[in-house]
Amino acid sequence: MHEMGIVIHLAKTLDQTAEEEKLKAIGKVVLQVGEVSGIMTDLFTDAWDYFKVRHPVLKDSELVLETIPAVTYCDSCKSTYETVKYGKECPHCHSGETWLIQGNECVIKEIEAE
């Protein structure tokens, strides 16, 4: 499952950060998740709550997800448009020579910690 893989890496990344910054506990974890990253947000927070208890620093943490809108670039008319609304075909020139430039990412923006 895709979500579980990300959860495992997120926990490991935060553990390392905690060690480096000498943090005792991490509270809010703000994640920026691309609209078309394929991450199911409900599944993701459930997986997190299930998994976090295994890590002492993370056991009281809480995931806060922010969405990054997906944007597609059209190579034919060099314009950009909203991916979710129009899909693969450029709404300006109807070309299919398009690709995603933003909206696929998953970034840890900031954490609250002590």
Place this chain on the structure above:
Amino acid sequence: MKIIKLGLGVTSSNDRDADALRDIMRSKGSLLINLMSSPGSGKTTLLSGVINDMRDLRIAVLEADIESDVDAVKIESLGAKAVQVHTGGMCHMDAGMTTEAVRAIDEECDIMFLENVGNLICPAEYDTGAGLNVMILSVTEGDDKPLKYPLMFEKSDALVISKTDALDYFDFDIDKCTERVRKLNGNIRIFPLSAKTGNGMKPFENWLREKLDEWKTK
């Protein structure tokens, strides 16, 4: 409580593991090559051809499969060392899993191939620690894949366009595909070939030798 700005990718712990594995492989003088593609694109058949043609090199294969071990059995029947890695339902290999698999191979070798899980999305998001990333796209899959799955094309050092013996039956346009791929990745090497007939295998194998030499001397 204080706020700490991070701006880190969620998988950044994986990036560190991957760099550590690259250091280990470099000190051993073996080149790890990550093979990525959809299921059934011809990874095992390509590897079988490479193993047969390059008998002077010591080659090992890490087979990542969610369940079975048929690919590992096939590779071992050719006389190469193979390790089966069960990914436990995971849709990709990460650097930690790859490091464990590499440890399971105790003999020295020149090239170690990782046959990643068949999937065009997730494997591209995780650095495995490989020194080279190679993607396979078979002509049966269509030349529009660079548009649909750009990330894997961006991350790969080479693209093998496989099953070219079947070109007559599919409307796969190699020039169009090449053009689309080059827009995403200007440095990528592209090798159209058929592992079945052997056509086009030589340039790919020569490139592997070149990269192995670079890896060992750098």
